[in-house]
Amino acid sequence: MALSNREIVGRGLDLLRAGLAPFVEREYQRVYGEAWAEEALEVLKDRASLQDPDGQALLKLMDFRWNEVFDEKLGRWGRTLVKELLEVRNRFAHQNPFSLEDAHRALDTITRLLEMVAAEERAETNRMARELLRRRFEEEARREAEKAAKLPQAPTPSGLKPWREVVTPHADVASGRFTEAEFAADLAEVLQGEASPEYGDPLEFFRRTHFTGGLRQLLLNALRRLSGEGGDPVVELQTAFGGGKTHSMLALYHLFGGRVDPHEVPGLEEVLKEAGLARVPTARRAVLVGTALDPARPRPKPEGLLVHTLWGRWPTSSGGWRGTGWWRRGTGGAWPWDRTP
Numbered sequence: 188m189a190l191s192n193r194e195i196v197g198r199g200l201d202l203l204r205a206g207l208a209p210f211v212e213r214e215y216q217r218v219y220g221e222a223w224a225e226e227a228l229e230v231l232k233d234r235a236s237l238q239d240p241d242g243q244a245l246l247k248l249m250d251f252r253w254n255e256v257f258d259e260k261l262g263r264w265g266r267t268l269v270k271e272l273l274e275v276r277n278r279f280a281h282q283n284p285f286s287l288e289d290a291h292r293a294l295d296t297i298t299r300l301l302e303m304v305a306a307e308e309r310a311e312t313n314r315m316a317r318e319l320l321r322r323r324f325e326e327e328a329r330r331e332a333e334k335a336a337k338l339p340q341a342p343t344p345s346g347l348k349p350w351r352e353v354v355t356p357h358a359d360v361a362s363g364r365f366t367e368a369e370f371a372a373d374l375a376e377v378l379q380g381e382a383s384p385e386y387g388d389p390l391e392f393f394r395r396t397h398f399t400g401g402l403r404q405l406l407l408n409a410l411r412r413l414s415g416e417g418g419d420p421v422v423e424l425q426t427a428f429g430g431g432k433t434h435s436m437l438a439l440y441h442l443f444g445g446r447v448d449p450h451e452v453p454g455l456e457e458v459l460k461e462a463g464l465a466r467v468p469t470a471r472r473a474v475l476v477g478t479a480l481d482p483a484r485p486r487p488k489p490e491g492l493l494v495h496t497l498w499g500r501w502p503t504s505s506g507g508w509r510g511t512g513w514w515r516r517g518t519g520g521a522w523p524w525d526r527t528p
Contacts, residue, residue: 192290195319196279199294199312203272204242206306211245218256226252243276261303268300287326291319302478310381372433375479377440389441393452396438403458405435406442410462413443413470443470 190198215223228237230251236244249257249269257265275293278285285293294316301309376382384391396402405422412418424432441447447467449455459467475497486494 192285192287192319193279195290195315196275196285196293199297199315200242200276200279202308202312203297203301204240204245206301206304206308207242207245207249208240210304210306211240211248214256214260215248215252218252243273243280246273246276265300265303268296268303271296272300287319287323291316291323294319305480310376310379313376372437374433374436374440374474375476377437378474378476386437389444389446390448390451392437392441393447393455396434398454398458399431402431402435402438403454406438406458407462409439409443410459410464410468413468414462414464416463440472440474442467443472445469 212223215227219226224237227248228234230248231237231240231244240248246269250266250273253266253269272293275296294312298309298312298316301312372386373382377387380387385395386392398406408418408422410418412420424435426432447455449459449467455467459465480497488494
């Protein structure tokens with residue numbers, strides 16, 4: 188049985204609580220040290236709430252100590268999200284109804300805040316938001332279909348073929364199973380193995396991708412460069428919003444990952460032939476998605492390294508990790524170039 192909009196918002200708030208709790212505690216400890224619990228208790232005025240804070244308590248802890256604790260890392264945009272979620276939490280607590288649009292807005296805001304603190308729960312709230320978006324498009328499509336059915340049908344001009352006989356749509360489009368919500372490509376989700384097959388599976392991705400002139404030229408350039416036959420070493424993608432930058436990067440990522448058979452991808456054999464190659468070279472891919480990185484949350488790496496900057500995310504040719512940023516070992520000792528403040 189499908190959940191109601193209100194139940195979905197409640198589930199989103201539960202995930203928000205789970206994602207925010209370790210971040211809020213860590214940031215209070217960073218600023219106040221051993222006295223962090225006393226500072227938090229001064230905000231909540233209730234020791235029980237401090238021991239097991241719900242979403243409202245966590246958002247209150249952030250809002251009341253924003254300038255002292257959170258402003259440096261989350262900024263004005265982060266506070267806007269916190270303020271909005273406080274209102275969502277109040278509406279939920281007072282049994283107010285949520286429309287589909289309200290529920291989607293709430294989940295989208297929850298996801299954005301969880302992304303800012305790099306909480307793992309953001310993947311589930313993002314999935315829930317997309318599902319709501321899919322439901323919204325389905326409802327709009329149904330209403331449009333009902334409206335069109337009531338309009339008088341114009342006669343087809345003699346000799347003019349129906350468009351479906353001229354351009355055959357993809358099976359999921361023809362069956363009505365495709366919605367605009369599936370256009371939301373996310374490179375970070377592909378890297379983390381959380382993307383839908385349309386974007387995460389290389390073969391399925393290329394089956395749904397039309398080789399435009401621009402994309403064809405981009406792949407040609409990369410094929411020549413990686414095979415030592417020329418090609419530009421650096422490519423800057425300059426398109427308007429929605430112009431295909433993420434789709435182009437996904438095409439490069441999948442093409443050189445060693446999982447694409449040219450015989451199974453329509454149009455790829457022609458691109459290889461133009462590049463003068465018999466097969467697709469395999470590359471060691473390095474990817475950074477800036478919006479998926481959290482400067483406030485160091486990431487552990489092999490051999491006990493704790494990485495604080497972008498430099499630590501680049502692999503060396505030997506398979507280790509290098510950088511000139513702030514590094515330190517997770518347990519004891521430090522590298523000679525440690526510059527931890």
